[in-house]
Amino acid sequence: MxxxxxxxxxxxxxxxxxxxxxxxxxxxxxxxxxxxxxxIGAAFDQSAIDTRHTVLAxxxxxxxxxxxxxxxxxxxxxxxxxxxxxxxxxxxxxxxFERAARDALARADVEASAITHVVTxxxxxxxxxxxxxxxxxxxxxxxxxxxxxxxxxxCAAAFPALRQAARICAADPNAVVLVVCGEICSIHLxxxxxxxxxVASAVFAxxxxxxxxSAQPSLDAPSLELEGFATALTSEGEDxxxxxxxDHGFEMTLTAEVPRIVGREVRDALAPVLSRAGHVDRxxxxxxxxxxxxxxxxxxxxxxxxxxxxxxVLRRFGxxxxxxxxxxxxxxxxxxxxxxxxxxxGVAFGPGLTVESALLTARVPTAAxxxxxxGVDAAGAxxxxxxxxxxxxxxxx
Numbered sequence: 001m002x003x004x005x006x007x008x009x010x011x012x013x014x015x016x017x018x019x020x021x022x023x024x025x026x027x028x029x030x031x032x033x034x035x036x037x038x039x040i041g042a043a044f045d046q047s048a049i050d051t052r053h054t055v056l057a058x059x060x061x062x063x064x065x066x067x068x069x070x071x072x073x074x075x076x077x078x079x080x081x082x083x084x085x086x087x088x089x090x091x092x093x094x095x096x097f098e099r100a101a102r103d104a105l106a107r108a109d110v111e112a113s114a115i116t117h118v119v120t121x122x123x124x125x126x127x128x129x130x131x132x133x134x135x136x137x138x139x140x141x142x143x144x145x146x147x148x149x150x151x152x153x154x155c156a157a158a159f160p161a162l163r164q165a166a167r168i169c170a171a172d173p174n175a176v177v178l179v180v181c182g183e184i185c186s187i188h189l190x191x192x193x194x195x196x197x198x199v200a201s202a203v204f205a206x207x208x209x210x211x212x213x214s215a216q217p218s219l220d221a222p223s224l225e226l227e228g229f230a231t232a233l234t235s236e237g238e239d240x241x242x243x244x245x246x247d248h249g250f251e252m253t254l255t256a257e258v259p260r261i262v263g264r265e266v267r268d269a270l271a272p273v274l275s276r277a278g279h280v281d282r283x284x285x286x287x288x289x290x291x292x293x294x295x296x297x298x299x300x301x302x303x304x305x306x307x308x309x310x311x312x313v314l315r316r317f318g319x320x321x322x323x324x325x326x327x328x329x330x331x332x333x334x335x336x337x338x339x340x341x342x343x344x345x346g347v348a349f350g351p352g353l354t355v356e357s358a359l360l361t362a363r364v365p366t367a368a369x370x371x372x373x374x375g376v377d378a379a380g381a382x383x384x385x386x387x388x389x390x391x392x393x394x395x396x397x
Contacts, residue, residue, distance in 0.1 A: 003169040003177075004217040004363065005162075005224040006110060008330035009103025011096050012053035012207045012317065015060035017186075019049045019202075022059070026201060029077055029191045036193040043195075043202040048290035048311065052205035052318035054186035055092040069187075077191040079248045085187040089125025094134040096208040097182045100323075101135055104210035109221070110176060112139045115212075117177040119164050121150040121157035121322045123243060124183045124250065135180060154243055155286055156350030157181055157322035158209075159358050163229045165213040173215040181322040182208030188249040200252040203289050205318030209326030217363050222338050224329065227359040228276060232269035237261045237353030258288070261353055263295035269355040270300075270347065277343050277359055282332055283307055284360075286325040286348035287314035296347070324348075332362070340364035 023044035027037055054060060058067040066072065068080040097120070105112055118141070120132040132147035148164060150157050158181050165177035185204035190197060217223045240261065242253040267274075274280075283302065287293055287310045297307055313327045320327070325348045332344060342362040349355055 001170070001173055001215045003166040003213050003215055003226045005226065005329070005333065005360075006212045006214055006218050006221075007104050007106070007108025008209060008211045008326055008333055009100045009105070009107055010207065010209045010323070010327050010330055011099035011103060012320075013055045013092070013096065015054050015057045017052045017054050017060050017205070019044055019047065019051065022052075022201070025059070025075065025077070026191060026198075028075065033193070036198075039193075039195055039198050040202075043198045046290065047202050048314055049203065049318050050315050052186075054206050055088065055096075055184055056186050059186065059189075077189070079190055082245060082247060082249055085249050086125050086127070088187045089184045090127045092184055092206075093122065093125060093131060093182055093208075094138060096184070096206070097131050097135055097180050097210075098138045100182065100208035100210040101139060101178060101180050104178070104180075104212050105139075108212035108218075110212050110214075112141055114176045115139075115141050115145055115178045116172070116175045117165070117168050118145055118147045119150070119161045119168075119177060119179045120148070121153060121161045121179075121181040122183055123152045123154050123157065123321060124185050124188065126151065131180065131182065135178070152243065153322065154350040154354075155288060155319070155321045155324070156348040156354055156356040158325050159229060159346065159348055159356035160231075161322075162211065162213065162226060162358060165211075166226045166229070169213060169215040175215065177213040178210060179213060180208065180210040181326060183321040183323055185319075185321055188252070190249060196252065196254055199254055199289070203319045204252070205320050207317055207320035207323045207327070209323040209330065211326060211329075219365055222333055222362060222364045224333055224344075225361040225363050227361055228273065229359075230270070230272040230357045232355045232357075234261050234265045234269065234353040234355065236265075241349070241351050241353050243351050254289075258349075258353065259291040259295040262292055262349065263299045266296055266299050266347075266355065270345065270357055273345050273357050273359045277345060279343055280345050281339075281342040282344040283310070284325060284328045284332060284344050284346040285310045286328075287311065288319060288349050290314065292349065329360075338362050338364060340366075
């Protein structure tokens with residue numbers, strides 16, 4: 001029995017970063033030379049991003065409060081040690097994970113007490129007991145809930161996390177899995193003349209997303225059936241997309257070769273899911289950047305509007321690493337025009353270069369099924385309906 005995504009929730013921090021304001025902040029840094037200024041202008045202005053969200057309120061507004069990241073008087077971007085950055089992750093990540101998870105549970109109409117497994121993914125900070133543990137405590141889950149955490153997998157982590165959830169459901173048809181991907185990318189931003197760091201500062205943002213996965217499809221609302229997954233390593237890219245721990249934060253390598261590699265190799269990488277899909281109604285592609293989407297679209301010979309969902313999420317939220325593709329999937333799941341049987345392929349790119357993909361099919365109950373489910377609900381109106389197994393601002397869409 002295939003697994004189904006019953007609901008997807010999202011959350012972002014309140015502070016908003018207009019792209020033009022962040023660009024001007026980096027242009028105003030001391031010692032910025034003419035070439036660096038041109039690189040900053042190009043990276044920000046051509047990013048196709050309007051706004052991003054951050055846990056660092058001092059980046060979004062002038063504040064007299066002391067900050068390890070920004071001098072309150074001069075607005076100079078500082079370079080705190082990795083430990084200081086990770087302290088912010090430890091403080092800010094848990095509430096973001098919790099908000100996304102509560103949103104997913106509400107949208108799936110599943111009680112927290114029904115959750116049997118938790119799978120989390122994050123690559124922007126570390127602590128133990130970690131996000132998986134905190135979700136059990138913060139959501140009031142049973143202490144016997146089984147937990148897995150995927151750390152440092154990068155932007156592609158959502159699909160390995162969903163694959164893990166699908167395999168759990170295949171092994172235990174009564175399982176209800178909560179998958180949460182969350183990233184605090186902004187704590188690793190830095191002022192630099194390095195073109196790769198400039199690009200990283202121009203695209204990455206903070207956010208979290210969660211999905212409730214079960215072997216039992218929803219009887220009264222659309223769900224996404226997880227039909228299959230594929231992983232592929234490209235022949236190049238090991239040195240072009242990397243994520244390593246430095247003394248002053250995590251350091252992203254994202255060279256100009258990455259979009260070119262995607263353009264050359266993505267069709268072969270997706271061959272397993274393309275052959276199984278037969279036809280594709282929607283593409284759910286992680287927007288690592290505008291140029292990656294452009295190369296992907298050209299390589300697959302897609303119409304100009306095929307990646308509209310991906311481009312909209314990029315424009316409004318930036319690249320939130322592992323959480324981003326779930327934001328895109330949420331839009332598909334909530335589309336009132338979603339038709340039963342619609343096929344979608346989800347794609348994300350991780351370090352290496354790794355291409356993770358998934359084949360999804362929309363399951364939309366007929367009116368008769370919804371009416372029958374409503375009758376069941378009415379019959380048991382005295383008790384909350386939940387999947388059984390034996391013994392705050394939410395992101396705008």
